[in-house]
Amino acid sequence: MATAGIQTNPDEFQERIDAGIKIEPKDAMPDAYRKTLIRQISQHAHSEIVGQLPEGNWITRAPSLKRKAILLAKVQDEAGHGLYLYSAAETLGVTREQMIEDLLAGKAKYSSIFNYPTLTWADIGAIGWLVDGSAIINQIPICRCSYGPYARAMVRICKEETFHQRQGFEIMLTLSRGTAEQKAMAQDALNRWWWPSLMMHGPSDKDSKHSAQSMKWKIKLFSNDELRQKFVDQTVPQAEFLGLTIPDKELKWNPERGHYDFGQIDWDEFQNIVQGNGPCNQERLQARISAHRDGAWVREAAAAYAQKHPRGARRSA
Amino acid sequence: MSDWPLWEVFIRSQHGLAHKHVGSLHAPDAEMAIKNARDVYTRRNEGVSIWVVRSSDITASSPGDKEPLFDPANSKVYRYPAFYEVPKEIKNI
Numbered sequence: 001m002a003t004a005g006i007q008t009n010p011d012e013f014q015e016r017i018d019a020g021i022k023i024e025p026k027d028a029m030p031d032a033y034r035k036t037l038i039r040q041i042s043q044h045a046h047s048e049i050v051g052q053l054p055e056g057n058w059i060t061r062a063p064s065l066k067r068k069a070i071l072l073a074k075v076q077d078e079a080g081h082g083l084y085l086y087s088a089a090e091t092l093g094v095t096r097e098q099m100i101e102d103l104l105a106g107k108a109k110y111s112s113i114f115n116y117p118t119l120t121w122a123d124i125g126a127i128g129w130l131v132d133g134s135a136i137i138n139q140i141p142i143c144r145c146s147y148g149p150y151a152r153a154m155v156r157i158c159k160e161e162t163f164h165q166r167q168g169f170e171i172m173l174t175l176s177r178g179t180a181e182q183k184a185m186a187q188d189a190l191n192r193w194w195w196p197s198l199m200m201h202g203p204s205d206k207d208s209k210h211s212a213q214s215m216k217w218k219i220k221l222f223s224n225d226e227l228r229q230k231f232v233d234q235t236v237p238q239a240e241f242l243g244l245t246i247p248d249k250e251l252k253w254n255p256e257r258g259h260y261d262f263g264q265i266d267w268d269e270f271q272n273i274v275q276g277n278g279p280c281n282q283e284r285l286q287a288r289i290s291a292h293r294d295g296a297w298v299r300e301a302a303a304a305y306a307q308k309h310p311r312g313a314r315r316s317a
Numbered sequence: 318m319s320d321w322p323l324w325e326v327f328i329r330s331q332h333g334l335a336h337k338h339v340g341s342l343h344a345p346d347a348e349m350a351i352k353n354a355r356d357v358y359t360r361r362n363e364g365v366s367i368w369v370v371r372s373s374d375i376t377a378s379s380p381g382d383k384e385p386l387f388d389p390a391n392s393k394v395y396r397y398p399a400f401y402e403v404p405k406e407i408k409n410i
Contacts, residue, residue, distance in 0.1 A: 020332075021332050022332045022333040024329075024366070066395075069393070069395060070395045073393060073395060073396050077396075129410075133410070148332075148333055151333060152333075152334075152335055160396075162398040163395070163396060163397060163398045163400070163401070165410055166398050166400075166401035166403060166410055167395070167401055169401075169403065169407070169410050170401045170402065170403075173404070234408065234409040237407075237408065238407055238408075238409075238410065241404065241406055241407055
């Protein structure tokens with residue numbers, strides 16, 4: 001059981017990975033594997049948490065009580081997903097406090113897409129359809145990744161995400177079948193969210209610095225470009241059904257490849273946002289800092305109560 | 318043996334799956350609990366890993382709280398994908 005302190009033999013570790021045996025928290029593992037996972041899982045957790053903000057913007061202004069209840073449920077799910085993932089990262093020895101501190105200090109990254117604003121109600125549709133659609137494509141393979149706690153968290157998450165994408169598509173469908181103005185609103189949201197959604201799969205394979213090792217360790221099972229292609233291939237027919245136009249003049253079915261060809265992604269824009277200069281980077285971080293600061297009294301009160309009633313309302317099983 | 322604490326036993330049946338509760342046993346300490354669990358619960362190769370937790374360390378929800386805890390989810394059918402109508406022409410959603 002107590003193998004954690006034992007020196008890892010990289011060859012034996014790789015053999016285990018190659019044999020498809022999951023790595024569990026107490027197993028010996030190379031430091032770099034542990035560090036890569038801590039970085040990836042905590043970034044993933046931060047993305048779920050920060051991802052609540054753009055959508056949260058529309059909870060009070062949802063067009064009906066039904067849409068409001070649905071949006072609340074979705075944002076609540078994102079919080080849950082963040083918590084599953086923080087717990088999975090903690091099994092690797094990092095503390096929750098450290099991860100939150102890194103996020104609030106601007107040291108940790110989260111998905112760049114959440115640094116774009118949600119300008120209209122149609123953005124809520126576009127986010128569910130495209131951003132969650134993109135996330136699902138990235139996340140489904142992670143259900144089979146080599147680290148057990150991450151894989152198991154991802155199974156839960158993927159199961160819950162399905163409703164997110166569907167509700168988004170349904171919003172887009174309703175708007176597309178609505179008035180000319182509503183349809184224009186849906187088109188405008190697609191125009192603004194399309195390219196950022198393609199960026200969600202990460203830098204092109206040739207520029208992705210972590211990809212090769214992560215694939216060898218089966219933390220990553222498909223390359224960024226493969227995932228992106230899959231997203232484009234499955235989303236184009238959906239846009240056609242909606243009667244909306246994807247904002248890419250080079251987008252064209254390539255019968256030889258059996259895939260859609262598509263235009264160049266503006267990686268300068270992506271890098272600029274990663275560097276902290278996107279339209280909402282500061283606003284998002286500030287919202288997290290305020291939430292953490294304003295919630296301090298709740299944490300203090302809970303700790304004080306626990307100290308006062310050490311066994312609380314505890315019952316044995 | 319009556320003064321030996323009760324331990325709850327969790328077995329990971331296969332690589333990749335979560336540990337699952339299988340039952341309990343008495344043992345004087347954690348190490349003995351693992352040894353006993355191995356003999357009691359994995360004689361037919363049922364697992365690849367064992368967890369034991371003192372039963373007294375488990376806090377359980379009260380059966381009487383079932384309704385307030387779980388009923389509120391009943392009305393939130395929109396949390397399920399089947400709540401949303403997806404036209405049959407649409408694939409992969």
